[in-house]
Amino acid sequence: MLSESAPPQRLKRSLTLLLAVLYGLGVTIGAGIYVLVGIAAGRSGMHAPLAFIFAALVMSFSAASFAELGTRMPVSASEAAYVEKAFNRPWLSLTMGLLVVLTATISAATISVGSAGYLGVFVDLPPSWIITLVVLSMGLVACLSTRQSVTLAGIMTLIELGGLVLIIAAGFGTGSGVVTRLPEILLAPSDVAAWVGLSGTTLIAVFAFIGFEHLVNVAEEMKNPSRTLPWALFLTLGLTALVYALVVWVAVVAVPPAELATSSAPLALVFERLTGMSLKTMSLIAVIATLNGIIVHVIMISRVLYGLANQGNLPQVLTHLSARTGTPLLATAIGVSAILALALAVPLTGLADLTARFTLVIFAVINITLIRIKSLETAPPVQVFVCPAWVPVAGLVSSIGLLLLDLVVR
Numbered sequence: 001m002l003s004e005s006a007p008p009q010r011l012k013r014s015l016t017l018l019l020a021v022l023y024g025l026g027v028t029i030g031a032g033i034y035v036l037v038g039i040a041a042g043r044s045g046m047h048a049p050l051a052f053i054f055a056a057l058v059m060s061f062s063a064a065s066f067a068e069l070g071t072r073m074p075v076s077a078s079e080a081a082y083v084e085k086a087f088n089r090p091w092l093s094l095t096m097g098l099l100v101v102l103t104a105t106i107s108a109a110t111i112s113v114g115s116a117g118y119l120g121v122f123v124d125l126p127p128s129w130i131i132t133l134v135v136l137s138m139g140l141v142a143c144l145s146t147r148q149s150v151t152l153a154g155i156m157t158l159i160e161l162g163g164l165v166l167i168i169a170a171g172f173g174t175g176s177g178v179v180t181r182l183p184e185i186l187l188a189p190s191d192v193a194a195w196v197g198l199s200g201t202t203l204i205a206v207f208a209f210i211g212f213e214h215l216v217n218v219a220e221e222m223k224n225p226s227r228t229l230p231w232a233l234f235l236t237l238g239l240t241a242l243v244y245a246l247v248v249w250v251a252v253v254a255v256p257p258a259e260l261a262t263s264s265a266p267l268a269l270v271f272e273r274l275t276g277m278s279l280k281t282m283s284l285i286a287v288i289a290t291l292n293g294i295i296v297h298v299i300m301i302s303r304v305l306y307g308l309a310n311q312g313n314l315p316q317v318l319t320h321l322s323a324r325t326g327t328p329l330l331a332t333a334i335g336v337s338a339i340l341a342l343a344l345a346v347p348l349t350g351l352a353d354l355t356a357r358f359t360l361v362i363f364a365v366i367n368i369t370l371i372r373i374k375s376l377e378t379a380p381p382v383q384v385f386v387c388p389a390w391v392p393v394a395g396l397v398s399s400i401g402l403l404l405l406d407l408v409v410r
Helices: 017-028 032-072 078-087 090-119 127-142 146-173 192-209 212-221 225-254 257-261 266-275 279-310 329-345 348-376 390-409
Strands: none
Touching (some): 017 212, 017 225, 017 279, 032 078, 032 192, 032 212, 032 225, 032 257, 032 266, 032 348, 032 390, 078 279, 090 127, 090 279, 090 329, 127 146, 127 279, 127 329, 146 212, 146 266, 146 279, 192 225, 212 279, 212 348, 225 257, 266 279, 348 390
16 A cells, blocks of 8 residues: 555646547447337437437536536546535435446447447457457556557547448438438428437437546546646537438438338448348447447546546545556456456346446536536636536436436437
């Protein structure tokens, strides 16, 4: 254990805006979009792309709250630090930090199980062996220096995005329908059933954007976080919304929405219909997407554990950084072990649904936290991204509203 007088170790500031955006895209854009296309098409048909645009607008309020809090306190275990600053309750701060860790662990375990399904197409091994090998190997990648691991994750993100861009390009290259049918995307103001369907689809779409907020947990490793973090948050959200909306639009134009809704692999169906290429191509891209998702989640979990220890909420041994890589190896090992244990030992069907709900709870608390901090000060500190006072209120209302809508829809 470190002595009381030992100076705290700090993570190296090495992330540029480009790397931060690639990290944000990697943790936000995941294999979920490959399934969500079919669900969205079944609920809203040709109007489905609007749901992803509306979802991004709803998320933008909370993104602004994260941007202000993140530039005020660019530290690891960010959410816990914000709560501690606002309410000065260590138990509440620790609870918040552990909720973030739990949510990310469930998400990473779910992705790990999904990776076994995709890799099973190429590797003849039992799923438990595949899951173990994948999680351990991606954990080793996360042990590299932050710049190295995030650069590798960024390359995988570009490949993952490349698959979606390929679908978009193929859609625009096969004819003019993608452009000439654009009026079909609009809803008639009097079509109540369509608006109700779109609201349910927006809820599903919101879940596809969850992950961008993890950028605040690597703010301590960003160069000039007061500038880099807000740009990274909004660019991640905006680029994700653009890609999602275009992919969904190409999908519903290329394949009838009713057919998409009944497909177990809707994007693979769209890819095959547009290009005539083998489904294994899209499966390989999906493998890369899942591996990338595991890396970025492990990085985030380790930084939250490191940050909680730095704040005095967990044992100080977790703050120890490797002299070689400058990363918290023990915290990384704990994260990898938790993901692996959950993936191998616990049925994830019910737990996976909790990820989105826990995230909306975190969003609600973060917005309350910013409202509280703003109410306690006469003027914001300098060099901080400042959003209007109504923004966290809108973020709080939208987060609670989505939780209530979730109860109604399901």
